Amino acid sequence: MRKYVEISKIIFKAQLVWRFDIAFHMLFTITKILFAYILWGAIFGEKNEVAGFTYNTMLSYYIISSFLSQLDMSNGVSGEISARIRDGSFSKYMVIPSQVLGNFIARTAGAAAFYMLFNLAAALVWTVIFRIRLVLTADPAVIVPAVIMLVLGLLFMIQLNFLLGILTFKFQDIGLFLMIKGMMVAFITGTMMPLSLLPPGIQEGMRLFPFYYVTYLPSMLLVGRNHEEIAAGLISLSVWVLLFIPINRMAYNRLRIRYDGVGI
Known part of the structure; x- marks a missing residue:
């Protein structure tokens, strides 16, 4: 466990080198909040409520969901794995004394903690x-499950992107996936x-997928809604x-036998 903590710490410190990335992530968060401010300001107009949301509740949702979605740094996992498999440098992850998936989880956690x-x-x-x-809930019985759900959601996204990344062992281009x-x-x-805001039938269908619980449900819980879905999430x-x-x-284990890259 200690080696993965050290990997996270190294990645955390390494982010200081990439100052433009820091500015870009902050700008993206600001842009989403600004877009929501303008869009929902126009939609609400003189209305006090839309689909059960007040104006402040809607903006609170967007601020929270923007913040939580920016914590997901796992998109780079699939891209890096794919690039390293194709250029032959993936070999280093196969020989260092740590599990490949564990290594990428630790790296992603370090970057997410920094940003x-x-x-x-x-x-x-x-x-x-x-x-x-x-508009934020102050109930610990809601906040704690929301945080746990967020951590589980981020872990799932890393696993998903890892799986997509290693498909490069079999496919030349994983861009479609x-x-x-x-x-x-x-x-x-x-x-x-x-x-x-979607029809109930579509919402029911989305509950079958884990993505529903990654950002949306934790955000709704933190603004004091959807308490009844905590256990299901x-x-x-x-x-x-x-x-x-x-x-x-x-x-x-099945796909790596196709790998004939060289170099560490």
Whole structure:
């Protein structure tokens, strides 16, 4: 366990070199909040409530979901694995004394911990600038499950991107898989809009996928809504995370024999 903590610490410190990335992530968080501020300001107009949301609740949802979605640094996992398999440098992950998936989980956790500080600062600054009255629950019985759900969701996303990355052992280009995953994640995680605005039938269908519980449900819980889904969210994400452990292990062990890269 200690070696993975050290990997996370190294990646955390290494982020200081990439100052432009820091500015880009903060700008992206700000842009999403600004877009929500303008869009929902126009939609609400003189209305006090839309689909059960007040204006402050809607903006609070967007601020929280933007912050949580920016914590997911796992998209780079599939890209890096794919690039290293294709250029032959993936060999180094096969010989160092750590599990390949564990290594990438630790690396992603280190990067996420670093950017969490700046994304939180960006969200708070713009909350003050726009004078948004944040609607947040103060109930520990809701906050704790939401945080656990967030951690499980991030872990699932790392596992998913790892699986997509190692498909490069078999496929020359995994761009199609990444595009499909990106579209699903952008919509089902609720970062584009609250899923409660959709018809009930579509919402029920989305609950079958783990993405529903990655960003959307934790965000809704933190603004004081959807308490009745806590148990379902925790169980569903736990099952998906546990399910992907043998899937990734089996896929990696079967696909890596195709790898003939050289160099460390």
